[in-house]
Amino acid sequence: MKRRFRPWGILLVGLLFFIPQDLFSFSLEDRVKEYTLQNGMKVLMLERHQSPTLSLHIRFRVGAVDENLGRTGTAHLLEHMLFKGTQTLGTKNYVEEEKILNRIDSVVMAIDTEKAKGEKADKDFLKYLEETLKNLRAEHKKYVVKDEIEFIYSQNGAMGFNAMTSQDTTTYVINLPSNRLELWARVESDRMLNPVLRDFYSERDVVMEERRRSIDSKPDRKLVENFLAVSFIAHPYGRPIIGWPSDIPNLEKRATEEFFRTFYSPANTVLTLVGDLQPEETLSVVKKYFERIPKQILPPPLKTREPEQEGERRIQVVDESNPQLIIGFHKPNPPHEDDAVCEIIEGILSSGRTSRLYRRLVEEEKTAVAVSASNGYPGERYPNLFVLFATPRHPHTAEELEKALLEELDRLKLEVVGEEELQKIKNQIQTDFLRRLDSNSRLAFWLSYGQSLFGDWRYILERMKSYDKVTVEDVRRVARKYFTPRNRTVATLVKSTESP
Amino acid sequence: MNRRARKVLICIFSVLLLGYFPPGMGNCQDDELLKNPREMTFPPLSFNPPKAERSVLSNGMVVYLLENPELPLIRVSALIRTGSVFDPPGLSGLAEMTARVLRNGGTLFQTPQTINQTLEMMGAQVEFSMEMEWGSASLFARKQDFPRVLSIFADLLINPGFDPPQVDLAKKAALEAIRRSNDNPEEIAYREFRRVLYRGNPRGEVPTLESIEQIQRGDLIAFYRKFFQPNNIFLGISGDFKKKEMIESLEKALSGWSRALVELPFIPLPSPQEGKSIYYASKDLPQSTILLGHLSLPLGHPDYFPFQVLNFILGGGGFNSRLTQEIRSNQGLAYAVGSFYRGRVGYGVFGTFCQTKSKSTHRVISLLYEIIEGMKKNPPGSEALDWAKNALINQFIFSFTSSAEVAQQQMKLEYDGLPDDYLEKYQERVSAVTLEDLGRAARDHLHPEKSILMVVGKGEDFDRPLSSFGAVQQIELKKYP
Numbered sequence: 001m002k003r004r005f006r007p008w009g010i011l012l013v014g015l016l017f018f019i020p021q022d023l024f025s026f027s028l029e030d031r032v033k034e035y036t037l038q039n040g041m042k043v044l045m046l047e048r049h050q051s052p053t054l055s056l057h058i059r060f061r062v063g064a065v066d067e068n069l070g071r072t073g074t075a076h077l078l079e080h081m082l083f084k085g086t087q088t089l090g091t092k093n094y095v096e097e098e099k100i101l102n103r104i105d106s107v108v109m110a111i112d113t114e115k116a117k118g119e120k121a122d123k124d125f126l127k128y129l130e131e132t133l134k135n136l137r138a139e140h141k142k143y144v145v146k147d148e149i150e151f152i153y154s155q156n157g158a159m160g161f162n163a164m165t166s167q168d169t170t171t172y173v174i175n176l177p178s179n180r181l182e183l184w185a186r187v188e189s190d191r192m193l194n195p196v197l198r199d200f201y202s203e204r205d206v207v208m209e210e211r212r213r214s215i216d217s218k219p220d221r222k223l224v225e226n227f228l229a230v231s232f233i234a235h236p237y238g239r240p241i242i243g244w245p246s247d248i249p250n251l252e253k254r255a256t257e258e259f260f261r262t263f264y265s266p267a268n269t270v271l272t273l274v275g276d277l278q279p280e281e282t283l284s285v286v287k288k289y290f291e292r293i294p295k296q297i298l299p300p301p302l303k304t305r306e307p308e309q310e311g312e313r314r315i316q317v318v319d320e321s322n323p324q325l326i327i328g329f330h331k332p333n334p335p336h337e338d339d340a341v342c343e344i345i346e347g348i349l350s351s352g353r354t355s356r357l358y359r360r361l362v363e364e365e366k367t368a369v370a371v372s373a374s375n376g377y378p379g380e381r382y383p384n385l386f387v388l389f390a391t392p393r394h395p396h397t398a399e400e401l402e403k404a405l406l407e408e409l410d411r412l413k414l415e416v417v418g419e420e421e422l423q424k425i426k427n428q429i430q431t432d433f434l435r436r437l438d439s440n441s442r443l444a445f446w447l448s449y450g451q452s453l454f455g456d457w458r459y460i461l462e463r464m465k466s467y468d469k470v471t472v473e474d475v476r477r478v479a480r481k482y483f484t485p486r487n488r489t490v491a492t493l494v495k496s497t498e499s500p
Numbered sequence: 501m502n503r504r505a506r507k508v509l510i511c512i513f514s515v516l517l518l519g520y521f522p523p524g525m526g527n528c529q530d531d532e533l534l535k536n537p538r539e540m541t542f543p544p545l546s547f548n549p550p551k552a553e554r555s556v557l558s559n560g561m562v563v564y565l566l567e568n569p570e571l572p573l574i575r576v577s578a579l580i581r582t583g584s585v586f587d588p589p590g591l592s593g594l595a596e597m598t599a600r601v602l603r604n605g606g607t608l609f610q611t612p613q614t615i616n617q618t619l620e621m622m623g624a625q626v627e628f629s630m631e632m633e634w635g636s637a638s639l640f641a642r643k644q645d646f647p648r649v650l651s652i653f654a655d656l657l658i659n660p661g662f663d664p665p666q667v668d669l670a671k672k673a674a675l676e677a678i679r680r681s682n683d684n685p686e687e688i689a690y691r692e693f694r695r696v697l698y699r700g701n702p703r704g705e706v707p708t709l710e711s712i713e714q715i716q717r718g719d720l721i722a723f724y725r726k727f728f729q730p731n732n733i734f735l736g737i738s739g740d741f742k743k744k745e746m747i748e749s750l751e752k753a754l755s756g757w758s759r760a761l762v763e764l765p766f767i768p769l770p771s772p773q774e775g776k777s778i779y780y781a782s783k784d785l786p787q788s789t790i791l792l793g794h795l796s797l798p799l800g801h802p803d804y805f806p807f808q809v810l811n812f813i814l815g816g817g818g819f820n821s822r823l824t825q826e827i828r829s830n831q832g833l834a835y836a837v838g839s840f841y842r843g844r845v846g847y848g849v850f851g852t853f854c855q856t857k858s859k860s861t862h863r864v865i866s867l868l869y870e871i872i873e874g875m876k877k878n879p880p881g882s883e884a885l886d887w888a889k890n891a892l893i894n895q896f897i898f899s900f901t902s903s904a905e906v907a908q909q910q911m912k913l914e915y916d917g918l919p920d921d922y923l924e925k926y927q928e929r930v931s932a933v934t935l936e937d938l939g940r941a942a943r944d945h946l947h948p949e950k951s952i953l954m955v956v957g958k959g960e961d962f963d964r965p966l967s968s969f970g971a972v973q974q975i976e977l978k979k980y981p
Contacts, residue, residue, distance in 0.1 A: 051549075209855065216787065322683055
């Protein structure tokens with residue numbers, strides 16, 4: 001299954017961890033080569049010669065959070081569309097194809113306009129339009145080379161050719177044998193310069209199926225979607241990445257193209273290459289292909305901020321499925337120092353079998369089968385949430401778990417965390433960081449993440465240092481500041497009693 | 501010790517397939533930076549793939565070692581010749597619970613809490629899990645912590661405590677998982693497919709509230725004793741160590757654990773079904789989950805490689821495979837669609853899957869039948885064959901990107917009884933597949949007429965009734981209060 005996104009993306013945080021310098025020789029500081037192209041595009045390179053392969057990530061600082069109301073799902077649909085080809089890939093003759101594509105767009109617009117009249121729509125006219133569309137599509141098919149980019153990449157040994165859309169960024173990833181660097185540069189620079197959103201309308205149907213699969217058929221995902229929607233009343237973090245079901249089928253091609261032109265600009269782009277490469281040669285290939293992309297001005301950043309929450313919010317989702325509980329609190333995003341404290345609190349509450357919530361709710365009271373804390377939901381470009389998820393064990397209820405979870409948060413406010421407990425979390429964080437350093441794709445992921453979100457890949461190291469500085473007093477202060485009833489949103493999945 | 505002096509040079513084929521599609525005729529063809537990627541050539545790639553070294557400890561445990569000093573870390577993975585296939589009748593779920601409590605139940609010398617505290621203080625990990633045809637374990641530690649973590653790992657393997665409260669906890673967790681097992685359509689579809697596919701065979705058993713209630717601590721201990729013996733375990737170790745010292749550490753950590761007679765119970769192979777069957781589980785959903793498949797070739801079958809290639813072209817090879825191209829790209833009927841083939845020891849499983857909105861369910865099922873049938877009537881031509889072979893051959897290099905995977909891979913080959921030149925010969929065997937082989941594989945090994953069709957969804961909303969494909973057997977999904 002391609003192009004999965006993470007609809008409620010298990011946090012991108014919690015994985016990046018600082019390594020004390022004396023621990024080992026793998027110092028990222030010395031090994032990451034950094035370059036800015038003339039058009040403002042950032043290039044990060046890291047040599048690793050474990051195998052003759054490369055992990056190549058292109059991250060754009062644009063995501064669902066950049067969409068306008070009524071057009072939710074645009075960033076994700078655009079991500080799908082960029083796999084459809086360019087003016088030279090995916091077509092037998094673009095000059096001819098373009099004429100038909102334009103006619104298809106006009107007919108689809110006419111159909112939409114007519115359909116919007118509802119009862120008053122001219123049925124005969126609609127029938128005529130639909131017949132015309134059918135013929136145009138048959139005509140269009142003659143010019144199309146389906147999924148040509150994927151065909152070329154796959155026969156060259158590509159692995160994991162995919163893309164991910166989150167609230168904050170959109171990332172195009174591929175792993176190739178290292179002698180295929182130029183192939184990647186050729187195809188990807190073309191995708192950025194000359195994309196053709198062919199088969200736009202059938203791809204909306206594909207995305208609707210993706211939505212049915214990942215949200216509408218999964219009660220726990222519906223719960224998350226509803227939880228986020230009430231947690232954010234002003235900020236776009238409250239909208240689903242995949243888009244509302246009434247928006248997706250109505251997304252327009254022109255507006256999607258406009259979204260592309262606005263946000264896929266060199267200044268918004270980070271190219272990250274990790275693996276079997278020679279930085280100088282690699283850079284010359286990258287420059288040759290990507291530097292020609294014209295410089296562009298970015299739109300002003302979003303001004304909307306979530307207003308302070310004025311009281312507890314509480315919702316239910318009623319479904320055929322067993323109960324679940326989510327509790328969330330608003331909090332600042334990095335680099336605010338309180339974010340690092342929340343990261344440590346996440347560990348204290350739910351990292352491993354010795355964590356407070358596991359010990360108490362799963363092992364001792366046996367009221368839950370699963371419980372976890374997550375800092376930084378649903379993104380990190382803007383102020384976000386600290387979230388608790390819990391799955392009760394029958395016959396115990398979400399209400400019982402809620403009470404216990406809130407007691408545990410109160411403990412953080414009243415008692416001082418033990419130094420040893422704090423140290424344990426810091427150790428786990430550091431070791432986890434190490435554990436994730438021996439993979440080209442994970443390195444590419446994190447380097448591009450730091451660069452794209454915080455303007456400097458080194459931020460992933462800075463962040464590790466900030467975790468290390470957290471004190472037991474910080475934990476108590478932050479717990480008191482954010483885990484208040486007023487700042488709380490509670491969502492429960494309730495099993496429907498009547499049979500469907 | 502099995503020394504392999506001969507290192508294999510893996511040549512990454514420089515691939516060019518001219519003529520499959522005519523080259524583009526766009527308006528930018530003169531631009532050198534927009535040259536046809538199909539005409540690009542690449543410098544050859546040569547690579548000596550790392551190879552783990554095989555040793556046998558004095559107690560019979562087989563160990564694969566691969567040194568890699570890049571990071572000060574050590575990873576161990578273990579395979580135990582066991583599996584949930586060995587669950588005794590009426591005790592379905594026992595194997596899985598044994599693995600869980602082996603990890604969580606402490607040892608004769610240490611409480612579960614002490615073990616967890618010690619490991620987590622170091623940020624180290626030890627885990628056990630159970631699959632149908634094998635058990636597995638893993639260890640991760642920083643180099644400096646390795647001796648302590650290894651001693652915990654060994655203590656768990658040799659002297660497990662099966663702490664009664666942890667047994668109780670594992671049972672409660674298993675019961676809750678069953679209560680929740682009808683909440684997710686994919687879980688329902690795969691579980692029910694498996695039950696029908698392996699009907700009359702232990703592989704088709706799934707845990708029930710009753711079978712879990714039956715399981716007692718003594719059953720876990722008996723299961724453990726039967727299978728968890730040193731000569732029934734394989735280890736794959738990679739990371740920052742010296743082989744000789746590692747062997748010494750292992751011998752020391754495992755001293756006193758001696759080889760024992762392991763008598764594996766006889767488990768019959770599943771037998772293919774005679775005709776077509778259609779199953780339907782009703783659930784109020786906007787989208788149907790569809791599986792269509794049958795038993796297939798075992799590992800090592802002469803047609804194993806042709807069938808792999810065939811599956812790639814049919815639905816395993818992404819967007820350019822026939823299923824994805826037609827159902828997703830051309831018709832927009834699905835996000836998730838494709839096929840899978842798993843060759844195992846003695847048998848295999850082949851299937852196609854798709855998820856589509858209720859009102860296109862019948863249409864998609866017809867397409868699945870048609871496209872599988874099409875592989876027989878209209879077997880792939882040389883363009884498709886070349887594409888699939890090039891993809892599989894060129895991807896092969898990625899089997900060597902992680903030392904841990906290299907060690908695991910070799911260990912798994914031995915576990916499955918495959919020849920030890922399997923990896924060296926992989927590219928050669930893929931490249932030897934011919935059009936005749938594909939035609940034969942399609943003819944002999946695809947059986948749409950003897951397939952199991954499993955559909956989970958809301959029948960009232962289907963475009964046409966399932967019964968138009970034949971007699972439908974309804975699966976009642978249990979409702980738990």
